[in-house]
Amino acid sequence: MTNNEKVHVSASLVAPYGARSCRRTSEIKEEDHVEQRLRRLIRRRAVAIGAAGAMLAAGFIVSAVPVQAAASNLIANGGFEDGLVGWFANNGNASGGATLSPTTDAHSGSGAVLVTGRKTTGSGPMQDLSGKVQAGRTYSVTARVKYENPNSPATKQFFVTMHYGGSTNTNLGTVTTARGQWGLIQGTFTIPAAQNVTTARIFVETPWTSAPTPDTDLMDFKVDDVTLQEFVPSTTIEVLGKNPGEGNPLISHKFGADGNAFVHGGRVYLYLTNDTQMYKPGPDGISPTNTYGGINTITVISSDDLVNWVDHGEIPVAGPNGIARYATQSWAPAVESKVIDGKEKFFLYFANSGGATGVLVGDSPLGPWRDDRGSLLITSATPGASNGRNWLFDPGVFIDDDGKGYLYFGGGGDDKSGSYENTNHPKSTRVIKLGDDMISTSGSAEVIDAPLVFEAGHVFKREGKYYYSYSSNFGFSGPVDPNGPPTGAIAYLMADSPMGPWTPDKYAGVIFRNPGTYFGVGGNNHQSVFKLGGDYYFTYHAQTLNRRITGGATQGFRSPHIAKLAFNEDGTIKEVIGTYDGVGQLRNVNPYRVIEAETIAWQQGIATKKVDGPSAQFGATAPNLALHDIDNGDWTSLASVDFGEHGAARLTAKVLPLAAGGKIQLRLDARDAPVAATIPVDAPAGEWTAVSAELDGASGVHDVYFTYTGPDGADLFEIDSWAFATAEPPLKVSAAAETRCVGRKVLLTVRVTNNEKAHVRASAESAYGTRPIGTIPAGKQKSRSFPTRAESLPAGEVAVTATARVHGKPVSASLVAPYAARSCR
Numbered sequence: 001m002t003n004n005e006k007v008h009v010s011a012s013l014v015a016p017y018g019a020r021s022c023r024r025t026s027e028i029k030e031e032d033h034v035e036q037r038l039r040r041l042i043r044r045r046a047v048a049i050g051a052a053g054a055m056l057a058a059g060f061i062v063s064a065v066p067v068q069a070a071a072s073n074l075i076a077n078g079g080f081e082d083g084l085v086g087w088f089a090n091n092g093n094a095s096g097g098a099t100l101s102p103t104t105d106a107h108s109g110s111g112a113v114l115v116t117g118r119k120t121t122g123s124g125p126m127q128d129l130s131g132k133v134q135a136g137r138t139y140s141v142t143a144r145v146k147y148e149n150p151n152s153p154a155t156k157q158f159f160v161t162m163h164y165g166g167s168t169n170t171n172l173g174t175v176t177t178a179r180g181q182w183g184l185i186q187g188t189f190t191i192p193a194a195q196n197v198t199t200a201r202i203f204v205e206t207p208w209t210s211a212p213t214p215d216t217d218l219m220d221f222k223v224d225d226v227t228l229q230e231f232v233p234s235t236t237i238e239v240l241g242k243n244p245g246e247g248n249p250l251i252s253h254k255f256g257a258d259g260n261a262f263v264h265g266g267r268v269y270l271y272l273t274n275d276t277q278m279y280k281p282g283p284d285g286i287s288p289t290n291t292y293g294g295i296n297t298i299t300v301i302s303s304d305d306l307v308n309w310v311d312h313g314e315i316p317v318a319g320p321n322g323i324a325r326y327a328t329q330s331w332a333p334a335v336e337s338k339v340i341d342g343k344e345k346f347f348l349y350f351a352n353s354g355g356a357t358g359v360l361v362g363d364s365p366l367g368p369w370r371d372d373r374g375s376l377l378i379t380s381a382t383p384g385a386s387n388g389r390n391w392l393f394d395p396g397v398f399i400d401d402d403g404k405g406y407l408y409f410g411g412g413g414d415d416k417s418g419s420y421e422n423t424n425h426p427k428s429t430r431v432i433k434l435g436d437d438m439i440s441t442s443g444s445a446e447v448i449d450a451p452l453v454f455e456a457g458h459v460f461k462r463e464g465k466y467y468y469s470y471s472s473n474f475g476f477s478g479p480v481d482p483n484g485p486p487t488g489a490i491a492y493l494m495a496d497s498p499m500g501p502w503t504p505d506k507y508a509g510v511i512f513r514n515p516g517t518y519f520g521v522g523g524n525n526h527q528s529v530f531k532l533g534g535d536y537y538f539t540y541h542a543q544t545l546n547r548r549i550t551g552g553a554t555q556g557f558r559s560p561h562i563a564k565l566a567f568n569e570d571g572t573i574k575e576v577i578g579t580y581d582g583v584g585q586l587r588n589v590n591p592y593r594v595i596e597a598e599t600i601a602w603q604q605g606i607a608t609k610k611v612d613g614p615s616a617q618f619g620a621t622a623p624n625l626a627l628h629d630i631d632n633g634d635w636t637s638l639a640s641v642d643f644g645e646h647g648a649a650r651l652t653a654k655v656l657p658l659a660a661g662g663k664i665q666l667r668l669d670a671r672d673a674p675v676a677a678t679i680p681v682d683a684p685a686g687e688w689t690a691v692s693a694e695l696d697g698a699s700g701v702h703d704v705y706f707t708y709t710g711p712d713g714a715d716l717f718e719i720d721s722w723a724f725a726t727a728e729p730p731l732k733v734s735a736a737a738e739t740r741c742v743g744r745k746v747l748l749t750v751r752v753t754n755n756e757k758a759h760v761r762a763s764a765e766s767a768y769g770t771r772p773i774g775t776i777p778a779g780k781q782k783s784r785s786f787p788t789r790a791e792s793l794p795a796g797e798v799a800v801t802a803t804a805r806v807h808g809k810p811v812s813a814s815l816v817a818p819y820a821a822r823s824c825r
């Protein structure tokens with residue numbers, strides 16, 4: 001990667017700030033900002049600072065080399081800023097020896113060590129770590145080294161080596177560096193469980209040779225910035241994975257693949273294969289490749305504006321702790337809902353690896369989920385499902401206007417013949433009718449003969465036409481039909497019935513080429529189509545976050561993306577172009593209500609976790625998450641928050657303080673904008689509490705950045721939710737919402753009572769639209785209904801805005817009226 005070559009900030013960042021006074025203030029500030037960020041990044045773990053595109057765009061220039069932690073450096077005076085304190089020349093054998101002297105030619109800070117008079121290749125600076133390292137543990141080591149002897153080779157290898165006593169020496173890390181340049185020694189090592197560590201000393205050396213010559217093997221060299229610390233595994237993504245302003249990937253604090261969109265109550269829910277379950281970055285920040293084998297949970301996110309996404313956490317689907325314990329894995333989910341016996345039920349289909357498909361049943365898009373069926377839905381015993389070699393996975397569910405359900409599934413089917421027929425027509429996918437209960441099948445599965453089909457069958461309906469989209473294969477080593485789709489792309493068929501018949505003549509073209517076309521990073525893909533606010537949208541995945549983490553290669557960790565879907569006059573689909581931009585925000589965020597803190601447009605450095613208790617925003621049965629792993633410098637944000645004409649006066653956060661000195665800062669429109677409010681998180685540690693701060697000047701529409709500060713090296717606090725309050729003194733106005741059944745449809749009504757001595761004007765907003773309430777005379781009340789057209793509603797809230805003139809001044813109030821879930825049988 002060319003970006004990797006662009007430079008240089010790395011282990012040197014563990015050095016103190018000193019010796020920078022010659023710089024202009026602005027430069028110091030900028031540099032310190034970078035250093036602070038990187039110190040934070042490297043705090044408890046090794047992280048590969050990649051991210052070339054993202055961080056360069058943000059004004060950072062960093063290398064993609066692994067960087068080691070500062071806070072827990074086991075090396076004393078590793079930067080030689082205290083002269084030679086803690087260091088001595090390796091005296092590990094009788095013939096060894098060298099002279100150490102301080103030098104101001106430092107890689108960072110103002111001091112380093114110069115090694116002269118080396119007698120053996122092992123002659124170099126040594127430090128005693130006896131009692132500091134333990135057998136069986138994993139550590140990372142870095143050091144800077146430079147040699148300048150003009151008679152030495154143009155490049156030279158150096159080692160950091162551990163001497164465990166006796167003759168046991170172990171090379172821990174190495175670099176081959178060019179003469180005159182500071183090379184970076186790096187290494188990760190696990191001390192064998194049986195290793196005696198009573199003596200443990202590290203030193204820097206050149207490669208052993210039986211007959212060393214002075215210029216080639218025993219040259220003088222300098223060392224600076226030695227670090228050695230224990231590696232603590234973490235899946236928190238500390239790099240910037242999504243640039244502010246971008247819409248893709250949808251989330252940057254975790255991965256998620258095979259997204260299936262399901263719209264309910266004005267909100268789109270995206271169900272995702274939880275790739276993060278396989279993400280196990282090592283000390284170099286790189287994870288082993290995703291094999292999918294351990295994925296048994298499904299990640300759920302949702303949005304009502306397509307830019308701010310709420311993390312609803314993971315559904316424990318399969319495995320020993322799963323709802324369906326007979327299943328081992330849960331990939332590629334698909335969700336639909338249907339009213340059965342007067343109650344809306346939600347059906348979550350999932351792939352049990354490649355071998356079968358299962359289904360869970362829930363009471364809402366967010367569960368709770370249960371196993372009503374008690375066994376897998378599609379297996380090789382399902383009539384017509386198997387041809388002996390196809391996969392029985394990747395469910396796609398579709399319910400037609402008449403309420404009849406269909407399940408599309410299957411894939412693979414390479415018979416290894418390399419034939420044209422097998423490559424272009426593997427006939428590996430299927431459609432089968434679902435029973436009325438949606439958890440049984442009816443009749444026999446029918447073959448879908450989609451050209452070059454591989455996986456990811458998905459059906460939607462538009463203007464009487466049925467669209468079967470799918471992922472094409474990468475060529476089963478046979479010739480690819482040039483009249484069909486390209487390899488590794490999303491293609492589609494069009495038909496007049498959910499059952500097709502889905503024959504090759506229905507092939508209608510390409511929707512989306514392989515992500516490599518747009519993002520330079522390929523791999524498989526999986527799509528879905530949904531309609532929200534009158535427009536159609538397309539979801540796909542790409543390994544964009546994975547690449548921004550590593551700065552280069554990917555390991556199969558996929559991230560959800562979104563694009564708009566447009567159609568031609570004849571109903572065919574206009575090809576989608578993949579972008580980081582994503583789609584426009586559908587609506588502004590109303591801040592005058594509880595907003596789960598796990599609602600995020602852009603962020604850096606946080607992680608989420610499920611916490612006990614209900615979600616204040618999504619109701620008693622919905623899972624609630626909190627932000628955690630919040631370090632100094634981490635931040636989150638909300639896009640396009642509408643504070644209204646009068647603005648916000650107060651920000652309240654529900655937090656769990658973990659360390660003294662933490663603060664939440666609020667900034668408008670940019671994460672480095674001036675601080676508009678600061679909440680000291682000074683409550684007793686370990687208890688959830690509400691903290692708040694006055695806020696000045698937040699009116700109109702702004703992106704809102706929450707930036708987190710506190711002592712370096714500390715987990716500062718966890719955050720559950722936000723709430724803003726209006727600037728104006730609240731009017732004496734109250735609001736209440738209720739639901740009732742009109743026939744089989746739920747009617748949502750909000751009632752506003754005016755206790756002012758003046759008349760009040762009001763309007764109400766819910767998930768079902770915005771409704772004017774009009775003028776309410778003094779002392780009176782007025783109601784307004786939302787025809788939801790739904791047979792059941794999840795719990796929710798109506799936001800009411802009221803305005804009046806009190807004592808000649810305009811005054812407004814924002815109220816929230818919650819309502820309980822309702823089903824109309």
Ligand SMILES: [Ca+2]
Nearest residue numbers: 079108109111
């Ligand atoms: Ca130094």
Ligand SMILES: [Ca+2]
Nearest residue numbers: 605606629631
């Ligand atoms: Ca963090």
Ligand SMILES: [Ca+2]
Nearest residue numbers: 596597625720
């Ligand atoms: Ca929360």
